[in-house]
Amino acid sequence: MDFQSCVNIKKEWDIVGARQLGRDIARKIGFGTVDQARIATAISELARNIYLYAGAGKVCFEAIEDMNYKGIRIMAVDDGPGIKELNQVMEDGFSTSGGLGAGLPGVRRLMDEFDIQSDEGKGTDIKVVKWLR
Amino acid sequence: MDFQSCVNIKKEWDIVGARQLGRDIARKIGFGTVDQARIATAISELARNIYLYAGAGKVCFEAIEDMNYKGIRIMAVDDGPGIKELNQVMEDGFSTSGGLGAGLPGVRRLMDEFDIQSDEGKGTDIKVVKWLR
Amino acid sequence: MSTLKLDLENYKELLQQYIKTQDEQALYQAEQFSKHSMQQNISPEEIINVHIESLQEIYPEMPVYIQSSLDFLLETMISYGLAYQEYQALREKQLELKSEISVAANMQRTLLATEKPEIEGLEIGAISIPAKQMNGDYYHFVEDDNGFLGVAIADVVGKGVPAALCMSMIKYSMDSFPENKMDPGVILGSLNRVVERNVDSSMFITMFYGLYDVNTHTFRFSSAGHEPGYYFDSKQNTFEEIDASGLVLGVSPEATYEQCTKHVDEGDMVIMLTDGVTECRQGERFIEEEEVLEIIKQYAHLPAQETVEQVYKHFERLQDFHLRDDFTLIILKREV
Amino acid sequence: MSTLKLDLENYKELLQQYIKTQDEQALYQAEQFSKHSMQQNISPEEIINVHIESLQEIYPEMPVYIQSSLDFLLETMISYGLAYQEYQALREKQLELKSEISVAANMQRTLLATEKPEIEGLEIGAISIPAKQMNGDYYHFVEDDNGFLGVAIADVVGKGVPAALCMSMIKYSMDSFPENKMDPGVILGSLNRVVERNVDSSMFITMFYGLYDVNTHTFRFSSAGHEPGYYFDSKQNTFEEIDASGLVLGVSPEATYEQCTKHVDEGDMVIMLTDGVTECRQGERFIEEEEVLEIIKQYAHLPAQETVEQVYKHFERLQDFHLRDDFTLIILKREV
Ligand SMILES: [Mn+2]
Ligand SMILES: [Mn+2]
Ligand SMILES: [Mn+2]
Ligand SMILES: [Mn+2]
Numbered sequence: 001m002d003f004q005s006c007v008n009i010k011k012e013w014d015i016v017g018a019r020q021l022g023r024d025i026a027r028k029i030g031f032g033t034v035d036q037a038r039i040a041t042a043i044s045e046l047a048r049n050i051y052l053y054a055g056a057g058k059v060c061f062e063a064i065e066d067m068n069y070k071g072i073r074i075m076a077v078d079d080g081p082g083i084k085e086l087n088q089v090m091e092d093g094f095s096t097s098g099g100l101g102a103g104l105p106g107v108r109r110l111m112d113e114f115d116i117q118s119d120e121g122k123g124t125d126i127k128v129v130k131w132l133r
Numbered sequence: 134m135d136f137q138s139c140v141n142i143k144k145e146w147d148i149v150g151a152r153q154l155g156r157d158i159a160r161k162i163g164f165g166t167v168d169q170a171r172i173a174t175a176i177s178e179l180a181r182n183i184y185l186y187a188g189a190g191k192v193c194f195e196a197i198e199d200m201n202y203k204g205i206r207i208m209a210v211d212d213g214p215g216i217k218e219l220n221q222v223m224e225d226g227f228s229t230s231g232g233l234g235a236g237l238p239g240v241r242r243l244m245d246e247f248d249i250q251s252d253e254g255k256g257t258d259i260k261v262v263k264w265l266r
Numbered sequence: 267m268s269t270l271k272l273d274l275e276n277y278k279e280l281l282q283q284y285i286k287t288q289d290e291q292a293l294y295q296a297e298q299f300s301k302h303s304m305q306q307n308i309s310p311e312e313i314i315n316v317h318i319e320s321l322q323e324i325y326p327e328m329p330v331y332i333q334s335s336l337d338f339l340l341e342t343m344i345s346y347g348l349a350y351q352e353y354q355a356l357r358e359k360q361l362e363l364k365s366e367i368s369v370a371a372n373m374q375r376t377l378l379a380t381e382k383p384e385i386e387g388l389e390i391g392a393i394s395i396p397a398k399q400m401n402g403d404y405y406h407f408v409e410d411d412n413g414f415l416g417v418a419i420a421d422v423v424g425k426g427v428p429a430a431l432c433m434s435m436i437k438y439s440m441d442s443f444p445e446n447k448m449d450p451g452v453i454l455g456s457l458n459r460v461v462e463r464n465v466d467s468s469m470f471i472t473m474f475y476g477l478y479d480v481n482t483h484t485f486r487f488s489s490a491g492h493e494p495g496y497y498f499d500s501k502q503n504t505f506e507e508i509d510a511s512g513l514v515l516g517v518s519p520e521a522t523y524e525q526c527t528k529h530v531d532e533g534d535m536v537i538m539l540t541d542g543v544t545e546c547r548q549g550e551r552f553i554e555e556e557e558v559l560e561i562i563k564q565y566a567h568l569p570a571q572e573t574v575e576q577v578y579k580h581f582e583r584l585q586d587f588h589l590r591d592d593f594t595l596i597i598l599k600r601e602v
Numbered sequence: 603m604s605t606l607k608l609d610l611e612n613y614k615e616l617l618q619q620y621i622k623t624q625d626e627q628a629l630y631q632a633e634q635f636s637k638h639s640m641q642q643n644i645s646p647e648e649i650i651n652v653h654i655e656s657l658q659e660i661y662p663e664m665p666v667y668i669q670s671s672l673d674f675l676l677e678t679m680i681s682y683g684l685a686y687q688e689y690q691a692l693r694e695k696q697l698e699l700k701s702e703i704s705v706a707a708n709m710q711r712t713l714l715a716t717e718k719p720e721i722e723g724l725e726i727g728a729i730s731i732p733a734k735q736m737n738g739d740y741y742h743f744v745e746d747d748n749g750f751l752g753v754a755i756a757d758v759v760g761k762g763v764p765a766a767l768c769m770s771m772i773k774y775s776m777d778s779f780p781e782n783k784m785d786p787g788v789i790l791g792s793l794n795r796v797v798e799r800n801v802d803s804s805m806f807i808t809m810f811y812g813l814y815d816v817n818t819h820t821f822r823f824s825s826a827g828h829e830p831g832y833y834f835d836s837k838q839n840t841f842e843e844i845d846a847s848g849l850v851l852g853v854s855p856e857a858t859y860e861q862c863t864k865h866v867d868e869g870d871m872v873i874m875l876t877d878g879v880t881e882c883r884q885g886e887r888f889i890e891e892e893e894v895l896e897i898i899k900q901y902a903h904l905p906a907q908e909t910v911e912q913v914y915k916h917f918e919r920l921q922d923f924h925l926r927d928d929f930t931l932i933i934l935k936r937e938v
Binding site: 165166167170171173174225238239242243 | 311312315318337340341344345347348351352355356359
């Protein structure tokens, strides 16, 4: 069983808290500086989406271990309005945050695995994984 | 009357020579570090094109002075085979050096003014200017 | 956290703060700083330059080798800066192209529009989603007063703009056919001659044409090399392939088209689709036919239109929201 | 100068060399290094990382603030790295779209192809270059056995794919006209009705239609709101505008088209063009009509086909090799 720690996202300050916790966990798992920075950026993006579009939600972290690999799993969950046009949101160059954010395509690039479920009115559930190489 | 200095381009080593001379002139004119590096990169590209596609030619430099502005003019001249599809060569993402070079669109971006004349079989004549801001 | 401005002062302060505290907040601000810089089209080499100048101001006695090393780093960033500028230009171009093609796609949608008929005793579900903006799949309903429903589903080999241009021609041809009911085999035969005459020989079109008789609930169909359809038996909860032999449109002017008949029982469904449905891919793996049918079965209890929409949603997600091919699925469901 | 590999060792060596010599060769190699890195899809933040690691190895006693400052710099580069990766993806997409549209453009070229007729006593020059891949300009020659040459030149308002789709419809319509000679005013009248019926009301088409009688050397012409043509008097060395009043195609089904006549003397030229020629831009400045005529005059002594090509070449360069609009220029020159 893996231990899971969460940060509630309500205000902008919580984004920093989520980054901090995520970076600490990533460092403990053994990720190097560049990957730590990438993971922190992905967390920023996920937490910022919650803060901006859902109002509230949480970002959770889990150290995971496959047979051969170690990694970090990050889950961002909210019960906000959900995403209507998922295929558009996942497309390059159409980031919702108007160029300011890397958007979800950015998160996908920063991490190794990416899964999203979103239903209108029921919120959004994003799971991402980065493996230690 | 401005003094004009040239570097003949025959071997790869000459590219370094052209960069050196161009950078020195740019520094004397008063360009900062970033612009010096940009000018050097533009020179690389121009000289490399001559070296790779024309076999021989020269790159010349001139300190110029408008009424209010100072700047550097660089001319790259060869009598190689010329460029057939100028509009293609000037298009982004189609750099002739197969992704290795910034291509002529890169040179245009690095400098402020750009003019090219090329006729098949008669060689290519490129003039670029960068103004000191 | 106030709004950040990109300037030397600002970067210097953030840098100083981080060197002192090494806390996450400064790093978060570094990220925000770089995003704001990108909004203002600041190239990466300029960030390096601001970094160098900040260091020089904070630490005037910084070792010479550090200064040299940063000059070297700056040099390596110039090419990246060019790529960054090209990126911005490409992005603009891309947006322009997209809006242009979206105008064309709109023209195409108007041109190819078909109305889903309301038919007593028959539920109809139809969805057609292009992989790119323009659709190389096509479906069409024709209804006559005697209770016959004609359904065409077609796929041009190829995607995007060329396929769409080709599809427009098919539409022009079908519109010129007489309105009264014709046998599927005859229709495919005439279309085949039109395509053979007018469309470049490198373009192929597959088509499945069905004629549903609402009085007798028989479904007559022919296929021009199209993906087979399926018959869903709601009592047995099983699928059966329905197919008829016939050459792809446009290959030979002599082609003839077999015509088959299938009786449709209460609660059963006729399923027509394009290979964009059956050849969905998950990562590198093609999904199996059984998986497609399994998913259709899973949503079969819903109204026909909802069924096709849920099936689409399922495969959209499975494919990471990037369709590889146009996706068209039509269901005719005889009401109980 | 040997081939460079991207690795820590290599960067470290180059860096060390530069710190020691501070010469241009090391900087040139820095540039080559970064280009090679880009070829291998190395992101800018990885360059910063290699830089940090190299410094740590060369100067283990480097001050702590330097280490911290570089960590901070690395953080600012992550977003740039993402932009860089998006750039690579966009570039691929762009290439794909380009090749797709080039297939469509080929289809269009085949569809719209017109043969330049060989006519005793008349030199014909024609060039039509799309600003993007697909052409929203159109020209067409029709020749009959009685020595009449029909010339159509048209411009859809709009560029690219939608304009091209629209042009294809015009072509379909013109093909269905009877082959025998018709008056320009009549032709534009019928086309107007076709366009009005079939094309979306937001699309307009301007057209100039001329009929050259090789026996009497009279040129009859009508215009549907198109850019006026020019008559070049070779003896006076002057130009004269030739225009006829008429509404743009597709606005009102009632529109009628004035028809004018002009006698063509030996050595003189009739010039037809689209606004892509007359509205060339140099930087922010629109060039003047006189400049266009000046350039045509400059090349008027050449064979007609060479004239149009040289004029195009001139304006292509003037516009920095980026056409803002489709460019079509036709010259009919009566031989001496
Ligand atoms: Mn297709
Ligand atoms: Mn398909
Ligand atoms: Mn136009
Ligand atoms: Mn135009």
